[in-house]
Amino acid sequence: MSSDSRFRGHHHTTTLPLMLSINLSKHLSGPVACLCCLALAHSSPAQARERKAVWLDGKDDEINTGLDVVRPPWTVEMWIKGDEDHWKPSEVLIASGRYAKIQGVHEIALELENGILCSKAANLKAKQALDKAWHHVAMSCDGNQTRLFIDGAQAAISDSSLSILPSSIGNHVDPKSVFGGGIDDVRVWKAALDATTLKQWKAEIPTAKHPQRESLYGYWSFDDMNPEMALNRVGRAPLYFHARNGRLQYYGNDPHAITITQKHPDLSKVSERGFLFDATEIRSEWPIPAGSKAVPLGTLRLIVEGGSDIGKLDKLQLHIDGHKNIKQLYLHHSSGQAAISGAALLKTAKLASDDSITFSWSPGEAPKFSPGIHYLTLSADISDKAQPGRDLKASIRSLSISGESVDFAKDTASRPNKIQSPTSDSGDTLRMLNWNIWHGGKHLGPDGPKRILELIKASQADIITLQESYGSQEMLAKELGYHLYTPDKKANLSILSRFPIKPLPSQQSKFQSLVAEVSLPNGKKFLLADWWLRYTEYSEGSYLSPGEDTKHWVNEDSKLSTKEAKAIIESDLLPNNSSRNLPMILGGDFNSCSHLDWTKAAAKFHGGYGPVAFPTSQVMQQYGFSDSFREIHPDEVLRPDGSFAVIYGHLQYARIDFIYHKGCKILDSEIIRTHPQLDFPWPSDHAAVLTVFSLPN
Numbered sequence: 001m002s003s004d005s006r007f008r009g010h011h012h013t014t015t016l017p018l019m020l021s022i023n024l025s026k027h028l029s030g031p032v033a034c035l036c037c038l039a040l041a042h043s044s045p046a047q048a049r050e051r052k053a054v055w056l057d058g059k060d061d062e063i064n065t066g067l068d069v070v071r072p073p074w075t076v077e078m079w080i081k082g083d084e085d086h087w088k089p090s091e092v093l094i095a096s097g098r099y100a101k102i103q104g105v106h107e108i109a110l111e112l113e114n115g116i117l118c119s120k121a122a123n124l125k126a127k128q129a130l131d132k133a134w135h136h137v138a139m140s141c142d143g144n145q146t147r148l149f150i151d152g153a154q155a156a157i158s159d160s161s162l163s164i165l166p167s168s169i170g171n172h173v174d175p176k177s178v179f180g181g182g183i184d185d186v187r188v189w190k191a192a193l194d195a196t197t198l199k200q201w202k203a204e205i206p207t208a209k210h211p212q213r214e215s216l217y218g219y220w221s222f223d224d225m226n227p228e229m230a231l232n233r234v235g236r237a238p239l240y241f242h243a244r245n246g247r248l249q250y251y252g253n254d255p256h257a258i259t260i261t262q263k264h265p266d267l268s269k270v271s272e273r274g275f276l277f278d279a280t281e282i283r284s285e286w287p288i289p290a291g292s293k294a295v296p297l298g299t300l301r302l303i304v305e306g307g308s309d310i311g312k313l314d315k316l317q318l319h320i321d322g323h324k325n326i327k328q329l330y331l332h333h334s335s336g337q338a339a340i341s342g343a344a345l346l347k348t349a350k351l352a353s354d355d356s357i358t359f360s361w362s363p364g365e366a367p368k369f370s371p372g373i374h375y376l377t378l379s380a381d382i383s384d385k386a387q388p389g390r391d392l393k394a395s396i397r398s399l400s401i402s403g404e405s406v407d408f409a410k411d412t413a414s415r416p417n418k419i420q421s422p423t424s425d426s427g428d429t430l431r432m433l434n435w436n437i438w439h440g441g442k443h444l445g446p447d448g449p450k451r452i453l454e455l456i457k458a459s460q461a462d463i464i465t466l467q468e469s470y471g472s473q474e475m476l477a478k479e480l481g482y483h484l485y486t487p488d489k490k491a492n493l494s495i496l497s498r499f500p501i502k503p504l505p506s507q508q509s510k511f512q513s514l515v516a517e518v519s520l521p522n523g524k525k526f527l528l529a530d531w532w533l534r535y536t537e538y539s540e541g542s543y544l545s546p547g548e549d550t551k552h553w554v555n556e557d558s559k560l561s562t563k564e565a566k567a568i569i570e571s572d573l574l575p576n577n578s579s580r581n582l583p584m585i586l587g588g589d590f591n592s593c594s595h596l597d598w599t600k601a602a603a604k605f606h607g608g609y610g611p612v613a614f615p616t617s618q619v620m621q622q623y624g625f626s627d628s629f630r631e632i633h634p635d636e637v638l639r640p641d642g643s644f645a646v647i648y649g650h651l652q653y654a655r656i657d658f659i660y661h662k663g664c665k666i667l668d669s670e671i672i673r674t675h676p677q678l679d680f681p682w683p684s685d686h687a688a689v690l691t692v693f694s695l696p697n
Contacts, residue, residue: 002037004285006593018571019125021218024319024660027484028675029364033177039242041685044287044452044522044697047060051261051262051267051442052221052222052223052225052261052584053079053183053184053196053222053224053259053260053262054170054172054182054184054225054230054243054260055182055183055257055258055259055260055595056178056179056180056183056261057089057178057180057255058083058085058088058178058179058180058181059145059180059249059254060175060178060179060248060249060252060428061170061171061245061247061248061257062168062171062178062244062245062247062443063170063171063183063243063244063245063246064098064167064168064169064243065166065167065168065169065218065232065241065242065243065244065403065630066165066167066239066244066648067241067488067649068165068219068487068648069102069163069164069165069649069650070163070164070188070217070253070671071163071442072141072142072161072162072167072192073140073141073142073190073191073192073421074141074143074164074188074189074191074192075139075140075187075188075189075198075229076094076109076138076139076164076166076189077136077137077149077185077186077187077189077193077198078093078094078111078129078136078137078138078140078169078183078186079135079136079137079182079183079187080093080134080135080137080179080181080182081132081133081134081135081181081182082131082132082181082185083181084132085114087115088112088114088115088180089114090113090176090177091111091112091170091177091178091179091180092108092110092111092168092170092171092172092177092178093109093110093112093137093169093179093434094108094109094110094111094139094164094165094169095107095108095109095110095111095165095166095168095171095172095182096165096166096168096172096664097167097171097172097173097684098167098602098645098648099410099645099648099651100165100167101138101197101537101545102165102305103546104545104546105163105164105165105473105543106121106162106164106165107165107172108120109119109121109139109162109164112130112179113125113524114129115130115431116128116130116140116158117137117148118148118157119139119146119148121162121277122139122158122162122505123160124139124146124147124148124149124156124158124160125363126155126156127155127156127697128538129692130150130575130634132181133563134182134184134263134264134267135151136149136152136198136202136203137149138202138542140192140193140194141161141192143158143161143192144159144161145157145160146158146161146162149198150204150497151199152195152198154196155201155438162182164216165650166650167307167649169220169243170183173247173248174248174394175248175249178248178507182260182262183222184262184267185220186219186220186243186266186646187216187219187223188217188218188219189216190213190215190217191212191215191218192403193212195251195410197210197211198348202266203264203266203267203269205277206219206250207275207277211452211603216234217234217611218234218235218241219232219234220232220233220243221233222243222517223257223287223506224336224372224373225243226336226397226445226449227245227445227446228245228444228446228451228681229243229244229245229444229446229680229681230242230243230245231301231303231373232259233277234278234680235280235679236342236409236413236675237280237281237282237413237414237415237674237679238285238412238413238645239513239647240282240679240681241571242679242680243259244443244445244520244600244679245420245682246442246443246444247442247443247444250573251442251468252443254338256445256446256553256691265575268349269673270596271306271307272306272307272308273306273307273308274304274305274306274307274308274309274370274371274515275304275305275306275310276302276303276310276369276401276408277303277304278303278330278404279302279303279407279408279409280300280301280409280610281298281300281395281408281409281410282299282300282338282411282414283297283298283393283394283395283411283413283414283416283676284296284676284678285415285416285417285672285674286296286381286390286417286458286674286676287326287417287418287419287420287668287670288386288417289382289419289420289431290383290384290386290388290419290420290422290593291382291383291386291420291422292381292382292600293378293381294330294380294381295379295381295382295391295417295482296322296338296377296378296379296382296676296677296678297394298394298396298411298678299338299375299376299378299678300374300376300377300396300399301373301544302369302373302374302376303372303373304371304372304373304374304645307371308370308371309370309371310368310369310402311401311402312334312363312367312368312401312402313361313366313368313399313400313401314360314363314366314370314401314402314403315359315360315361315378315396315398315399316331316359316360316396316398316400317357317358317359317398317400317665318357318358318378318395318396318397319355319356319395320351320355320356320357320392320393320394320395321355321392321393321394322390322392322393322416322417322419323351323354324350324351325357325382325383325386325419326380326383326392327348327380327382328348328349328350328380328381329347329350329378329380330345330347330348330378330380330680331346331348331351331359331377331378332345332346332375332376332377332379332524332579333346333367333375333376333377334375334377335370335375336372336373336678337373337375338375338377338678338679338680339682340377340379341622342445343377344367346361346367346376352404358402363580369401370665375678375679377656377678378394382419383538386419386589387419387493388419388420388421388667388668388692389419389439390418390419390593391418391419392415392418392419393557395411396410400647414615418670420667420668420670420692420693421668425520425521426520426522427462427499427522427695428520428522428695430460430463430520430692430693430694431459431462431463431690431691431692432461432462432464432587432687432691432692433456433459433461433464433586433688433691434462434464434465434466434467434587434657434658434689434691435455435456435464435465435466435467435586435657435684435686435688436466436468436532436685436686436687437452437466437468437469437472438468438683438686439468439470440452440468440469440470440471440472440574441472441683442472443683443684443685444681444683445528447471448683448693449475451675451680451683452472452683452684453474453475453476453479453480454534454675454677455672455675455676455683456476456496456687458676459672459688459690461690462497462499463496463498464482464495464496464497464553464693465493465528465529465530465586465587465659466493466495466496466530467492467530467531467532467589468492468532468589469486469493469494469684470490470492471489472492473486474486476496477494477496478495480498482496482498483496483497483498483499483500483501485497485501485503485509485514487514488516491511492511492512492532493512493513493514493530493532493601494514495514495516495530495685496499497516497518499519499520499521500518500519501518501519501528502517502518502623503515503516503517504517504527504570504572505575506572507571507572507575508564508568512530512531512533512534512564512568513529513530513531513568513572514529514530515527515529515573515576516528516529517582524695525580525582526584526695527573527576527577527582527583527584527632527663527666528585529568529572529573529589530586530588531562531565531568531585531586531588531590532588532591533561533565533588533590533592533616533657534560534561534564534591535558535560535591535592535595536553536557536561536591537556538553538555538556543605544607544650544697546608548607548609550609550612553612554612554613554614557592557614557616560591560621561592561616562592562616562619563617565616565619565620566619570621582663582696583661583662584625584661584662584665585659585660585661585662585664585693586660586661586664587657587659587660587689588657588658589656589686590616590656590657591626591656592615592616592617593617593655593656594614594617594627594655594658595612595614595615595617595618597615597630597636597640597653597655598610598614599611599636601636602636602637605640605652605653606653617658620658623659623662624662625660625662625667626661626662627660627665628658628669628689628691629655629658629669629670629671629689629691630671631657632666639685640653641653641655642654642671642675642687643657643673643686643687643688643689644656644685644686644687645685645686646673646682646686647681647685648685655671656686657686657687657688659689659691661691661693662693663695664685664693664695664696664697665693665694666692666693666695667692668691668692669689669691670687670690670691671687671688672688672689672690680686
């Protein structure tokens with residue numbers, strides 16, 4: 001359909017004829033916004049409905065999105081309402097949060113100082129304190145000047161230009177500066193909006209008619225917020241930048257942030273007509289063992305706004321690379337989350353020789369899209385004879401709702417699924433997962449540890465080495481039915497195994513080193529170790545700053561992680577294996593990058609630094625250990641994967657988590673950074689390493 005026959009946006013006071021109009025701009029690169037509109041009837045006035053805002057306690061609530069660094073031009077805007085307490089000396093509105101020591105990037109962008117809107121970074125301050133009613137506040141920078149706005153009017157201006165990391169909403173590390181009250185409709189733009197635009201759109205959904213719609217980078221309305229997260233309504237795979245609901249005092253008992261009914265009259269208005277705000281494709285990156293059942297391959301997220309449905313699904317066309325590895329396909333429809341459990345099964349299919357398939361529906365059986373979040377999720381049963389090492393990639397070719405074609409943002413960033421060897425009861429093939437689960441998984445809502453469990457189950461791992469277990473290991477072992485070796489129930493390190501494990505003597509601190517012997521049903525044994533080594537300042541992101549001396553990084557590593565690695569090998573590993581010469585496998589958080597990653601060729605991924613002769617990875621090689629991931633993926637430019645801290649946009653290429661081995665055959669190794677339930681936040685700041693291996697005869 002030609003573009004002149006479809007509307008590009010929808011404003012709730014506009015008169016529109018009876019028609020369907022869907023038009024989403026293509027997602028080419030970056031945070032391109034996809035828009036569409038659906039007008040269902042003659043013009044009707046906006047009506048009030050319940051909308052939600054997030055309510056922060058002013059104590060330790062931590063709402064974190066993980067957004068990347070934003071450089072001019074940019075704008076941040078939000079609605080705020082103070083609680084009934086007195087304004088505090090400082091209440092943060094937009095800041096960088098954790099892991100934000102980047103030269104030239106200001107950590108706190110926007111805050112209240114005794115109720116007065118200000119930005120110390122830009123030397124800006126409004127004239128008077130806000131009252132405790134709802135107010136719209138904004139800050140913009142065009143590269144020459146920075147401005148503050150209150151309720152659509154300019155409140156302050158300075159000749160300044162600054163870059164920000166708008167990753168945290170209402171907090172910045174220090175509990176004393178957590179905002180107390182309501183926050184709603186947070187938007188981050190890669191454009192400098194003027195006062196006219198801010199005033200016109202501050203209470204409107206930013207549809208395609210917004211003059212800067214394609215520069216919308218982050219948008220959290222909190223209408224869909226659950227105890228764990230709020231959706232970034234323009235989030236793209238594989239980093240969605242959804243708002244994570246956590247606490248600064250993660251071991252405390254204070255409740256997480258909650259939602260309240262939004263009572264501001266302007267924000268409560270909504271059109272009676274429904275319209276499609278956004279549609280985006282999200283593909284799974286998970287490695288899939290042959291023979292797996294009902295494995296998610298991808299989903300299409302549809303966000304419907306307004307007060308009525310937008311019509312019914314009538315056709316969906318898919319293309320599947322590697323289709324010969326699939327036995328059966330399933331298509332589910334769910335609302336709210338992309339979970340298959342509890343979702344409505346729409347279609348099943350078997351693929352013949354063709355790599356394309358079209359699902360179609362008659363009007364009577366087609367699913368209807370009412371206001372809210374919808375997911376069309378494709379899953380598959382994988383053939384027992386699927387070939388390990390082969391890629392599997394499901395992608396959407398076309399979508400039609402009520403006879404009209406829908407454009408959508410294509411997922412061009414996610415890696416394909418890879419077929420892996422399945423585990424075996426005999427132990428001939430083993431799957432090992434190494435993962436730092438970030439304070440026991442307690443940074444993602446009240447059920448974070450359960451999300452850790454879901455991920456471990458999805459990995460189908462036989463052996464798991466965990467760091468930062470901190471009270472979750474007993475629950476995990478019990479739910480998995482696995483053997484557990486950990487110094488105590490709140491310890492840092494823990495080993496979980498489907499097969500019997502025998503703890504071995506450790507001379508080093510068990511906070512940093514566990515050693516065990518694993519016995520397999522086939523009679524083979526191997527030595528297994530779990531490590532956590534101390535970190536230096538660069539592991540938190542200082543390497544992204546210009547002008548760093550990499551020799552300093554190497555020197556600091558030599559004093560900490562390198563020294564500890566040598567000591568553990570000499571005192572814990574070698575003495576326990578001197579007379580038996582068993583294969584050795586060790587997983588750990590090394591808190592040190594690899595010299596195999598930081599080469600001259602890969603410098604573009606590491607702030608321009610490279611080569612960097614990180615010593616700890618070299619020591620591992622000197623003792624005969626092989627890096628399982630880099631053994632399978634030797635090209636550091638083609639696969640520059642990082643493991644810390646992958647939930648943050650500015651920290652994507654620091655690989656500090658490893659599975660090393662000596663005397664094994666590595667069949668595959670991957671870094672996992674996305675939740676198996678698509679479009680859901682990863683529950684740790686570390687990615688996991690999954691390696692498939694076999695032992696020699």
